[in-house]
Amino acid sequence: MAERKFIKGCKEWLMFQDFYRFVQSYYQPESREEYWTSCIDSVSELHKTHKEVSLSKHLLLGFLNHIEEVSKGQNEEEWICPACGKFRNPNDRFCRHCGEKIERNGN
Ligand SMILES: [Zn+2]
Numbered sequence: 138m139a140e141r142k143f144i145k146g147c148k149e150w151l152m153f154q155d156f157y158r159f160v161q162s163y164y165q166p167e168s169r170e171e172y173w174t175s176c177i178d179s180v181s182e183l184h185k186t187h188k189e190v191s192l193s194k195h196l197l198l199g200f201l202n203h204i205e206e207v208s209k210g211q212n213e214e215e216w217i218c219p220a221c222g223k224f225r226n227p228n229d230r231f232c233r234h235c236g237e238k239i240e241r242n243g244n
Pocket of ligand 1: 222
């Protein structure tokens with residue numbers, strides 16, 4: 138297996154640095170419009186900056202697919218109250234419509 142070592146400061150290294158920072162900022166999808174707008178802006182920016190590294194567009198698209206999938210899962214499982222079926226904010230402790238306790242995933 139031919140291993141490729143990315144030398145600090147080379148174009149791939151720079152791309153991974155930026156990609157890593159980007160993923161950290163947008164890892165948890167939010168329902169807010171600003172989240173998606175700013176995320177798409179960052180993707181275009183990163184794509185432009187690193188278009189010489191063809192891997193970057195696949196990483197960016199892969200990440201977009203991922204957060205889309207996660208946010209859909211949230212819509213179904215977390216954003217809809219299982220008791221009353223209404224839209225709720227998973228950050229609340231109780232459903233504002235029926236008072237059902239909201240169990241938080243993870244934290
Ligand atoms: Zn409810």
